[in-house]
Amino acid sequence: xxxxxxxxxxxxxxxxxxxxxxxxxxxxxxxxxxxxxxxxxxxxxxxxxxxxxxxxxxxxxxxxxxxxxxxxxxxxxxxxxxxxxxxxxxxxxxxxxxxxxxxxxxxxxxxxxxxxxxxxxxxxxxxxxxxxxxxxxxxxxxxxxxxxxxxxxxxxxxxxxxxxxxxxxxxxxxxxxxxxxxxxxxxxxxxxxxxxxxxxxxxxxxxxxxxxxxxxxxxxxxxxxxxxxxxxxxxxxxxxxxxxxxxxxxxxxxxxxxxxxxxxxxxxxxxxxxxxxxxxxxxxxxxxxxxxxxxxxxxxxxxxxxxxxxxxxxxxxxxxxxxxxxxxxxxxxxxxxxxxxxxxxxxxxxxxxxxxxxxxxxxxxxxxxxxxxxxxxxxxxxxxxxxxxxxxxxxxxxxxxxxxxxxxxxxxxxxxxxxxxxxxxxxxxxxxxxxxxxxxxxxxxxxxxxxxxxxxxxxxxxxxxxxxxxxxxxxxxxxxxxxxxxxxxxxxxxxxxxxxxxxxxxxxxxxxxxxxxxxxxxxxxxxxxxxxxxxxxxxxxxxxxxxxxxxxxxxxxxxxxxxxxxxxxxxxxxxxxxxxxxxxxxxxxxxxxxxxxxxxxxxxxxxxxxxxxxxxxxxxxxxxxxxxxxxxxxxxxxxxxxxxxxxxxxxxxxxxxxxxxxxxxxxxxxxxxxx
Numbered sequence: 003x004x005x006x007x008x009x010x011x012x013x014x015x016x017x018x019x020x021x022x023x024x025x026x027x028x029x030x031x032x033x034x035x036x037x038x039x040x041x042x043x044x045x046x047x048x049x050x051x052x053x054x055x056x057x058x059x060x061x062x063x064x065x066x067x068x069x070x071x072x073x074x075x076x077x078x079x080x081x082x083x084x085x086x087x088x089x090x091x092x093x094x095x096x097x098x099x100x101x102x103x104x105x106x107x108x109x110x111x112x113x114x115x116x117x118x119x120x121x122x123x124x125x126x127x128x129x130x131x132x133x134x135x136x137x138x139x140x141x142x143x144x145x146x147x148x149x150x151x152x153x154x155x156x157x158x159x160x161x162x163x164x165x166x167x168x169x170x171x172x173x174x175x176x177x178x179x180x181x182x183x184x185x186x187x188x189x190x191x192x193x194x195x196x197x198x199x200x201x202x203x204x205x206x207x208x209x210x211x212x213x214x215x216x217x218x219x220x221x222x223x224x225x226x227x228x229x230x231x232x233x234x235x236x237x238x239x240x241x242x243x244x245x246x247x248x249x250x251x252x253x254x255x256x257x258x259x260x261x262x263x264x265x266x267x268x269x270x271x272x273x274x275x276x277x278x279x280x281x282x283x284x285x286x287x288x289x290x291x292x293x294x295x296x297x298x299x300x301x302x303x304x305x306x307x308x309x310x311x312x313x314x315x316x317x318x319x320x321x322x323x324x325x326x327x328x329x330x331x332x333x334x335x336x337x338x339x340x341x342x343x344x345x346x347x348x349x350x351x352x353x354x355x356x357x358x359x360x361x362x363x364x365x366x367x368x369x370x371x372x373x374x375x376x377x378x379x380x381x382x383x384x385x386x387x388x389x390x391x392x393x394x395x396x397x398x399x400x401x402x403x404x405x406x407x408x409x410x411x412x413x414x415x416x417x418x419x420x421x422x423x424x425x426x427x428x429x430x431x432x433x434x435x436x437x438x439x440x441x442x443x444x445x446x447x448x449x450x451x452x453x454x455x456x457x458x459x460x461x462x463x464x465x466x467x468x469x470x471x472x473x474x475x476x477x478x479x480x481x482x483x484x485x486x487x488x489x490x491x492x493x494x495x496x497x498x499x500x501x502x503x504x505x506x507x508x509x510x511x512x513x514x515x516x517x518x519x520x521x522x523x524x525x526x527x528x529x530x531x532x533x534x535x536x537x538x539x540x541x542x543x544x545x546x547x548x549x550x551x552x553x554x555x556x557x558x559x560x561x562x563x564x565x566x567x568x569x570x571x572x573x574x575x576x577x578x579x580x581x582x583x584x585x586x587x588x589x590x591x592x593x594x595x596x597x598x599x600x601x602x603x604x605x606x607x608x609x610x611x612x613x614x615x616x617x618x619x620x621x622x623x624x625x626x627x628x629x630x631x632x633x634x635x636x637x638x639x640x641x642x643x644x645x646x647x648x649x650x651x652x653x654x655x656x657x658x659x660x661x662x663x664x665x666x667x668x669x670x671x672x673x674x675x676x677x
Contacts, residue, residue: 028137029091037087066117086205111136140213154226157194161219176203269428272381324508329570331551335577338613341553360518369414422538434510512548520556536566579610592619
């Protein structure tokens with residue numbers, strides 16, 4: 003507030019002609035603008051068009067008019083402080099000789115305060131009053147991007163100031179919660195932390211007191227950053243026992259709320275062939291009437307050729323599919339017997355179907371590959387298989403550091419069960435047999451859990467059916483347990499009777515085909531895979547959700563299925579090789595009889611295996627002579643027999659139950675019998 007060389011005449015009546023210097027000062031009006039809390043604060047983008055109007059309002063309403071102010075008060079300019087939510091008002095005045103500078107400035111500040119109280123100005127963005135303060139220091143008008151207002155301010159000073167002096171100086175701007183004098187550090191200024199109860203007080207104190215001299219020392223006032231950029235990250239990394247489970251819960255919640263409905267929809271689309279244009283009725287009819295008339299498929303040729311051995315089996319499977327789901331259908335047959343082709347031919351017109359190829363699952367080299375193959379087959383999207391690897395690594399790291407497992411990693415059995423349970427929900431929603439009012443995922447999972455509990459009780463009853471040590475009481479004990487078992491099964495059927503009585507189109511019932519079941523008995527995950535597939539299929543059948551057809555070349559496949567669905571008769575369909583007459587008809591439906599009149603000897607050598615006959619036809623069509631085609635097929639068969647007989651491909655860790663000498667003895671007997 004220094005003097006200038008310019009001279010003015012005051013209006014003081016006592017010294018009318020006295021020339022006094024023009025002096026300058028600043029007032030700070032808080033609550034003129036909203037406080038800027040951080041870079042994320044979007045209010046300034048909304049209020050930016052109204053800044054000019056706020057400035058005009060400050061000049062006309064917040065600051066008193068010059069005629070109502072003493073000492074020739076004149077406004078020199080207004081400087082908005084948008085980040086601090088206030089504004090500086092520069093003014094000039096002429097101090098009479100009868101007033102000291104402090105008294106004159108105090109009078110100007112008092113007049114402004116009285117004006118604001120009389121007008122009662124409330125700002126619309128926070129409904130709080132505007133306050134006016136005299137600026138006693140030299141404000142640091144910074145615009146640093148990393149500094150934002152805070153209710154805590156740091157005061158630096160070189161001299162000696164106690165808490166009482168600081169309180170007297172800073173209390174004017176608002177209620178103080180605490181003042182802390184920090185310990186003195188050599189060659190560093192003293193520091194104190196002033197904590198206000200609200201942020202407007204700290205912004206006013208910083209704007210008015212920064213650069214003020216008191217007792218020969220200059221104050222430096224800055225905002226104290228209570229939360230620095232790495233504080234949250236440091237806390238999270240220092241408390242893994244809290245943050246890791248919470249993070250897992252958040253991820254699980256997101257998966258349940260977002261990804262699970264997506265997976266159910268993807269699986270439902272896969273079952274109903276929603277996005278498969280080849281299954282649209284018009285395109286199927288068009289393909290049948292155009293390309294289908296020119297190129298007959300293998301199965302159509304097989305039917306037209308009168309493969310008599312399959313007509314009865316196909317009709318038997320169709321009749322079984324027209325009934326309500328109550329049990330399994332098991333299609334037995336050696337490799338190459340045409341099990342897959344026959345079943346696909348029978349269900350080609352089914353609207354809802356799922357085919358699981360177990361060969362791809364059993365031949366997987368790792369758990370992740372098995373789950374990925376299964377997810378692709380059933381439409382389980384998204385899978386996020388890489389997340390399980392990351393979770394395993396994090397779980398191992400947390401176990402090594404804290405000594406406790408975080409539980410982030412999921413087991414192979416848990417992931418397999420998750421995929422199959424989600425598939426059950428999608429099948430249930432596509433099935434017309436069940437009550438449509440209970441197709442929500444929660445209701446379906448409750449029914450599945452209830453079925454599993456019932457199966458557990460049923461297995462306990464079955465295990466308790468073993469004979470007692472006394473031979474005389476064995477029959478009575480077994481008959482009593484059988485009565486209990488029958489009672490449990492009757493209760494289960496009564497519970498599901500409502501679903502059975504629903505009238506529906508048989509073609510609407512979903513069909514689940516599990517192809518290649520138990521194709522490999524031993525392997526890293528074979529036992530778990532076959533068990534879970536059988537239990538999952540049993541749940542579908544017991545709840546009358548879908549038909550389940552198992553295709554297998556393993557004669558012992560009925561045993562694990564009987565454990566999953568005990569005391570229920572299965573529909574067995576056994577496929578054998580074609581007779582010589584049927585095989586000849588099949589071949590001549592693809593080849594010209596006049597060009598190849600004598601193929602009986604070749605067919606007798608090859609046999610009635612469907613895959614061998616198809617390969618024979620393909621080789622002849624490609625220009626190979628019948629004799630050469632037969633020799634090539636025989637050579638392939640010899641290689642396959644040697645590989646299986648001497649265990650040349652021991653990829654599943656199995657051990658042979660015979661010796662090479664025993665194998666050769668069997669082969670000699672077969673050759674002698676054939677001769």
